[in-house]
Amino acid sequence: MSGAVPTERLYVLSLGSRQGNPHVHWHLVPLPPGVPYADQQLGLFDLERLGVPDVPPDEQAAIAAAVRSRLAGAP
Numbered sequence: 001m002s003g004a005v006p007t008e009r010l011y012v013l014s015l016g017s018r019q020g021n022p023h024v025h026w027h028l029v030p031l032p033p034g035v036p037y038a039d040q041q042l043g044l045f046d047l048e049r050l051g052v053p054d055v056p057p058d059e060q061a062a063i064a065a066a067v068r069s070r071l072a073g074a075p
Contacts, residue, residue: 004066008033009040 007030016024031040039050055063 003070005030005063006033007031008035011044 009031011027011029011031013027013029014024015027016022029044031044035044044050
């Protein structure tokens with residue numbers, strides 16, 4: 001992941017529940033460099049305060065392609 005997007009820290013989250021739709025899936029949440037320490041850890045998930053990044057669809061596609069490439073072992 002850190003080779004695909006600039007990452008100071010990578011959070012790995014496992015979410016799911018036996019209630020409703022029993023399943024587990026993983027979220028890889030890269031923390032961009034330069035985020036103040038107070039906004040890291042649980043502060044990262046305070047969407048009311050920090051908002052959600054607006055990443056254009058073409059940039060999302062490029063990031064996804066870079067991650068897929070690295071997972072496949074391509075240089």
